[in-house]
Amino acid sequence: MLRFVSHKVTSRVYSTTTRSHVGSTASSWTTVVSALARSGVIDALHAAVELLNDGDKPDDASSALVHLLRVSGNHGYVSLCRQLHGYVVKHGFVSETRLSNSLMRFYKKSDSLEDAHKLFDEMPEPDVISWNSLVSGYVQSGRFKEGLCLFLDLHRSDVVPNEFSFTAVLAACARLKISWLGACIHSKIVKLGMEKGNVVVGNCLIDMYGKCGSMDDAVLVFRHMEEKDTVSWNAIVASCSRNRKLELGLWFFHQMPNPDTVTYNELIDAFVKSEDFNSAFQILSCMPNPNSSSWNTILTGYVNSEQSREATLFFTKMHSYGVRLDEYSLSIVLAAIAALVVVPWGRVIHSCGLKLGLDSRVVVASALIDMYSKCGMLKQAELMFWTMPRKNLIAWNAMIYGYARNGDSTEAIKLFSQLKQERFLKPDGITFLNLLAVCSHCEVPMELTLGYFEMMVNEYGIKPRVEHCCSLIRAMARRGDIWQAKKVIQEFGFGFDGVAWRALLGACSAGKDLKAAKAVAGKIYVYIVMSNLYAYHEIWREVSQIRKIMREKGVEKEVGSSWIQEQNVAIQL
Incomplete structure (x- = not known):
């Protein structure tokens, strides 16, 4: 029944x-x-x-x-x-x-x-709607590789893909930055006659090429489109902005029939990322209807470029201009105040959040936890955390980081245990990074530290980043396990990463282990620095030679293969 x-x-x-x-x-x-x-x-x-x-x-x-x-x-x-x-x-x-x-x-x-x-x-007999539903489902949930593999199966079937099939798979190519596969799909689109006459597909092609750094192809698609809408113009301006082609972006901007807020914001973002804040503000001043997002973009730029004092001054300007402050405005300026460690300003912003009714918003409350923690005010951070009506993973991570920063390993580990009991949340890479940071700076047993690292990899399926590796190295080095730390670098494939070796060399220095330091610097570190330097100047012959020497000395990185090669597929167009 x-x-x-x-x-x-x-x-x-x-x-x-x-x-x-x-x-x-x-x-x-x-x-x-x-x-x-x-x-x-x-x-x-x-x-x-x-x-x-x-x-x-x-x-x-x-x-x-x-x-x-x-x-x-x-x-x-x-x-x-x-x-x-x-x-x-x-x-x-x-x-x-x-x-x-x-x-x-x-x-x-x-x-x-x-x-x-x-x-x-x-x-x-699944039809094209069936295929599209599943492909778009994987793409929208961030499972881009699975979405692409399913599209390749669609291509081999008797079902003909339509514009919705292509928009989903082009979005996946853009996120993964697989330009060659995007170009193959582009060829199929041309064969089906969708490139010029279908505005939506054309817009997705521009976006895909722009995100993959293929600006010439993005411009070519744009110029060949028979019809263009506002999204088309915004896509080409955004592509120019992402690839730091500011002059070209401005040219398209001036050709655009009716620029909207999205267009202006893309240009503002481009100038901000180039740290040209004067030009960004000029664009902002020319906007017919600037919104909070337009102002927040510049505010974020100051914080990301570590110009925290300028960020607070700009926030003051926002307030004097009568800009409607939202939860993101407050969270961004709180990040700047946390970097400056200026408690009175933090209290003022907290009061502002209370007045606007935004203090209980997750993004603001998390930023307040972070600010109070960095200012050494753990009690206030704890009060914010425990009085939050709803806590997301960012809030949990902020509080664990607060304990880690202030050297309270007991409370950090206790809070992590509570997080594991949460039904709808699970720790991520940031959580374990904070936890391993506690272990590397405090007297946490090595068995427990290794247990967290193994839990991250085996239980939660999180691939270690170099930052995780560095924390583990520091924890091992504090206990004199220099050679074990060296083994960790090689086992997890960070043999060509200078950051990991610098961490190990720093650990040798902290432990006054001259013999180990000489071994690390003499056998590996110098080669990595030189390899990176040659790569920066695109002297690839020397890069190849140095890596050959590194292999001969036993610093060998496993050869990887791309996921697409493993699928052993190719689109026949």
Whole structure:
């Protein structure tokens, strides 16, 4: 029996008004489907479930069930949707492609991609909508490689991809910066005649090439487009901005028929990243309707370029200009105040947040925790953390970092244990970086430190970055395990990373271990510095020679292969 429980009634008990609204049995499904299609009223859902439980099948079952799934999914009735899936299987509607697509849409919307993929595999004849639903689901959830692999399967099938297929896969290529695969897909788009006449696909191509650093190709696509909309112009301006082609970006900006806020913000962001704050402010001053985001971009630029004092002065200017301060404005300026360690300013911004009703927002509260921690005011940081109505991982990480920064290993480890008990949160790379930092600076047993490192890799599947490696090196070096630390660098593939060797050399210095320091510097460190220097000047012959010497000396990095090579696929266009 299907059960539908809402805040009103259950599927077996619904009002007399509902029964009269639904009408006689003969016209019941027509009335219910009409109600679902019109407004998705809850009473119609109750009535539909009641009819199904009574064994009354609709004449056009596929259409009725599609409406039921759509409305149930939109209202968040996950359990009912899953029961409807069971009903579909039990009564032999699985072969209905339209119905299966609706189920896939529900699973994708509820972040159950594995269920969506399983359903897709069971479909006898998935159409292009089925393929697009799954490809876009993987891309939108950040699983770009899986989305690309699925698109390659689509290409090998009998189904012809459409514009939605290409927009999803081009977005994946852009995020992964795989320009050669994007170019292959571009060739297919040209063959299908979508490049010039389809504005959406053209815009995605510009964006993909821009994010992959292929500016010439981005400009070429833009110039060949028969029709251009505001998004097209913004895409080419953004591509110029990302690739530091400011003069070209300004030229396109001046050619643009009607620049909007997005266009101005892209230019502001480009000048900020070039640390040309005067030009950024000039663009801001010319904007017809600047928003908070426009101002925040410049404010963020000052903080990211470590110009914290200038950031606070700019924030003051924002306030004097009457700019509407939002949660991001406050969080950014709090980061600047934390770097300056100026408690009075921090208290003023805290008061400002209280006045604006923004102090309980997660981004502001997390920034306050960080600011108070960096100012050595752990009690205030703790008060902010424990009084937050809702805590995300950023807040937990900020508090663990606060304990780490202030050398309180006991509380940091205790808080990490509490985080592990959270049902909807799990530690990330930043969490473990903070935890390992505690271990490297405090008297934490080496067994526990290694346990956290192994937990990060084995239990949470987090690939160690060089920063994690450096913290582990420092922890080992504090206990005299210099050669074990050297082994860690080689085992995790950081043999060509100068940061890791500098950390080890610093640890040798701190431990006054001259013999180990000479071995590290003489056998490895010098080569890495020279290799990086030659690479910077693009003297590749010397880079190759130095790496050959490094291999001969036993500092060998495992040869890697790209994920796309492992798939052993190629698009035949």
